[in-house]
Amino acid sequence: MGWKPIMRGVLCGLAVLLQACAVGHGASSALLLSTAWVPEDSPAGVLLRESHRAETELSEARRAEAECALGQVWGLVRGVDEVGARVEVRFWAHEGTLTLLSHRTLGGLERAQPVAEATFGKRFRSQLTSYVGERAGEVLFTLYRQQLEWRVDFRGGPDTPRPPEAKTQPVRREGVSVGTYAAITRVAGEMVRLLGGPSGREASFIATVTLEDDGVSGWEPGFQEGAGREVGLAGRERLQGELIQALLPFTHGVGPREVRLTLQGVLRPGESAASWRVVVAETLHPETPSGADADLIAEYRTLHESILREWREEVADSGRLAVRIGAEELAFWVVGGVVVHGGGAIFKAVAPRLLEILRRGGARVRGWLDTLLQRLTKVERDAFKSLWERVDVRGARPLSKSEERELRRLAKRLEELVDAPLNKDEKKKLRDRARANFRQFHPELAEAMKLGEDGLYEIHHRCPLEYAHLLVGEDINARKNLVALAQPVHRRINILWAKFRKERGGSEVHPDEVKKMAELIDRHFQRWYDVLYDSPSASALDAAMEMALRDVELLIVKG
Structure with a gap:
């Protein structure tokens, strides 16, 4: 079960509880369950109203998903008019969402009678809605062409991991955008012009179409045999229409993916020459990444899908998206997008070093980019966030x-900041965030130390902020770089860094x-990290300082 059904339950429970408190102990249980007794502007009324709205929207979205899938399947079968033909359609279902994975068509032997769309829809709709419901996993629909109708069988597929392109959030939209339809039509037309007609039943053709969200990035022809026969206008139009119907359902997925089409020459009943038919269309699934990248990509796809869903439901004003991206999430969003999509032409042109760093992925790079983004002005940061929304949902707008030009300017500005030392104000902001981070990691210890109250303890960056620009791709405020120190310890460590700084003079310091x-x-000082200071250990602290000074001199001599 996802978080939304749980949240709806919590909201309803709170509403009933608040209502019970409002009416007192003498109220009957029947009254407690009636929203008529809840004042509209009360907390309970607001909660119930929000819960009802969310439930209504979810119901509408699931209905739209079912209608969309119905339209997709009808587009695949309406041109199949041979008795005995079989069409297999695989979807991934997730609590009411349906994402097409593949479809396969096997032809029959004799001409069948036409089937009306309304007749097909009436029967298929009820089966589709009742079977899928809130099911999660692969679903196989097999449709058998009979003389007067289509017979449909449903069954669950194998227990496999969710494909990366599969939706998890139902969308209240049934069709596709004008831009998506135009792009699919263009690709289908290019294929038709390349193919001509098949020479016979043995003719075959394979092509791969690259999609990204709703958009079409391009296509590549593959294996081809027995093509090129002259074919009339009617034949070309029929093939283009079949290709459009074969490809359109795949544009409802999420993220970058490839769809492979296999066409074969078929001799239809009553025709003297072979014609093309799309016999297989399937989404290709490359090897799944593992480790930290897999977690990053999974989290990124969830965020990306939320934004894409709103675009698909035509929330056109990017500045008013319900999915709000805060300052901390922005770095995660950008790194995830670069890891998944590979970066755009703008970054390659004006920020190649930045792009190279972001492609590493991982928590350290996200933290490093977060620091870099904080160095922009608020106006610049907001502009970058707004533009990145557009970049991330490529097919929408x-x-x-x-x-x-503005995104190019901001990308170049970030590239320039990569090697630029932090200024005084930037260091102060990072120290404030370091204290906040430490409180989050160690709330009880931070409370005992009275951090941020000019007390005995301070947060120390193991690698100092003045060298943050040298540690490219490293999060200067990462947990491993932050330690809490008592002032006597911190003063001695600062003396060591001052000695290092003085001895190195104006020469360039290497990150190593x-x-x-x-x-x-x-x-020498780890025993005093993240602990309450014990004043009797002052003699040990002095001894550690003496040994550390000698080691610093040796380090400087070695260079």
């Missing part, structure tokens, strides 16, 4: 020329030197 220096200090 392309950037205008002026928006491309900074890391070695941090490790050296760890060796």
Whole structure:
């Protein structure tokens, strides 16, 4: 069960509880369950109203998903008019969502009578709705062409992981955008012009179409045999129409993916020459990434799908999306998008180093980018976020020329900040965030130390903020770089870094030197990290300082 049904239950429960409190102990149970007794502007009334609205929207979205799937299947079968033909359609179902995975068509032997769309829809709709419901997993629909109708069988598929392109959130939209339809029509037309007609039953053709969300990135022809025969206008139009119906359902998926089409020459009943038929169309699934990248991609896809769903439901004003992206989520969103999509032409052109770093993925890079984004002004950061929404949902609404220029400028600005040292104000902001992070990691210890109250304890960056620009791709405010220190310890460590800074003079410091220096200090002072200070340990602290000074001198000599 997802979080939405749970939340709806919590809301309803709270509403009933609040209502019970409002009417007192003497109220009957019947009254407690009636919304008529809940004041509209009361907390209970608001909760119940929100719950009802969410339930209504979910119901509408699931109905739209079923109608959309019905339309997709009808588009696949309406041109199949041979008795004995079989069409297999595989969907991934997830609590009312349906994402097409593949379809396969096997021809029959004799001409069948036409079947009206209304007749087909009436029978198929009830079976589709009742069978899928809130099911999660692969579903196989097999449709058998009979003389006067289609017979439909339903069954669950094998227990397999959810495909990356599968939706998890139902969408209140049944069709596709004009832009998506035009792109699919163009691709189908290009295939038809390349193919001509099949020479016979042995003719075959394979093509791969690349999709990204609702958009079409391109297509590539593959294996081809027995094609090129002259064919009339009617034959070309029929093939283009079949290709459009074969491809359109796949545009309802999420993220980048490839769809492979296999066409074969078939001799239809009553025709003297063979014609093309799409016999198989399937989404290709590359090897699934593992480890941290897999987690990052999964989290990113969830966020991406939420935004894409709103685009598909035609919430056109990107500044008013219900899915609000805060400052901390923005870095995660950008890194996830680059890892999944590979980065765009704008980043490649003006921020190649930034793009190379982002492609590494992982929590450290996300934290590093978060710091980089915080160095933009609020106006710049908001503009970048708004433009990235457009970039991320590529098929929905392309950037205008002026928006491309603005994104190019901001990307170049971030590229310039990669090697730029932090200024005084930026360091202060990062120290404030470091304290907040430490409180989150160690709330009880932070409370005991009275952090942020000019007390005895301070948060120390193991690798100092002044060298943050050298540690490219590293999160300077990561947990591993933050330690709480008592002031006596912190003063001594600051003396060591001051000595390192003075001895290195104006020469360029290498990132490895900074890391070695941090490790050296760890060796001598780690016993005082993240603990309440014990004043009798002052003599041990002085001894540690003496040994650390000698080691710093050796480190500087070695260079």
